[in-house]
Amino acid sequence: MKRIFVVEDEPDIASVLVDYLRAAGYAPEHFADGAVALQAALAVPPDLVLLDLMLPGLDGLQVLKGLRERGDLPVVMLTARVEEVDRLIGLELGADDYICKPFSPREVVARVKAVLRRSALPQAARAASGLQLDMQQHKATLDGAALDLTPKEFALLNALAARPGRVFSRGQLLDLVYPDALEASERALDSHVKNLRRKLAAHDARHEWIRSVYGVGFGFEER
Numbered sequence: 001m002k003r004i005f006v007v008e009d010e011p012d013i014a015s016v017l018v019d020y021l022r023a024a025g026y027a028p029e030h031f032a033d034g035a036v037a038l039q040a041a042l043a044v045p046p047d048l049v050l051l052d053l054m055l056p057g058l059d060g061l062q063v064l065k066g067l068r069e070r071g072d073l074p075v076v077m078l079t080a081r082v083e084e085v086d087r088l089i090g091l092e093l094g095a096d097d098y099i100c101k102p103f104s105p106r107e108v109v110a111r112v113k114a115v116l117r118r119s120a121l122p123q124a125a126r127a128a129s130g131l132q133l134d135m136q137q138h139k140a141t142l143d144g145a146a147l148d149l150t151p152k153e154f155a156l157l158n159a160l161a162a163r164p165g166r167v168f169s170r171g172q173l174l175d176l177v178y179p180d181a182l183e184a185s186e187r188a189l190d191s192h193v194k195n196l197r198r199k200l201a202a203h204d205a206r207h208e209w210i211r212s213v214y215g216v217g218f219g220f221e222e223r
Helices: 011-023 034-043 060-070 084-093 105-128 151-161 170-177 186-201
Strands: 003-007 027-031 048-052 075-079 097-100 131-134 139-142 145-147 167-169 210-213 217-220
Touching (some): 003 011, 011 027, 034 060, 060 075, 060 170, 075 105, 097 105, 151 186, 170 186, 170 217, 186 210
Parallel strands (some): 003 027, 003 048, 048 075, 075 097
Antiparallel strands (some): 167 217, 210 217
């Protein structure tokens, strides 16, 4: 059974979502606190997180940042704030989908199914490229050979490889790889990209693993 975290501070909404998800064959777990949910997700990752934007204390975007530091866990945002800026901010951080309140519980279940289907694609793309990332041990291998990556290089590779073909701006990558660093610079990011390319090329120099798009940013290229 797929484990689904329901991170929602409104008890009535959370109860309905838990009931519908359980009836659909999932194993839902409810959290009313963002910090507690983040800690639990990092300790034993679920298959998907339904994440309310407006949470007390650690809000939904902060929880999403924390999740994206460690991997590409599927996240569906629940929000009553429909302004376009909120949608863009969430998507830049890597939210897989949005559902605006009020919503139908059946629609939520349908969206969860769709996102879980899509979330399998990046893993398949990585496997086809010979790249394997162990999120628990922060280890990466290419064609079975270990890549000696620093924590930031691992986070950068994970952010890029999670969505093959997508081009990330430098600003987006800075948010994903250095979420708590106040002085992170584009120069530091470029240095990590350079080192990551060198280490990937040491195992397969025939393929351009990280593509540069002038004036835009970087993207991971499938083999």
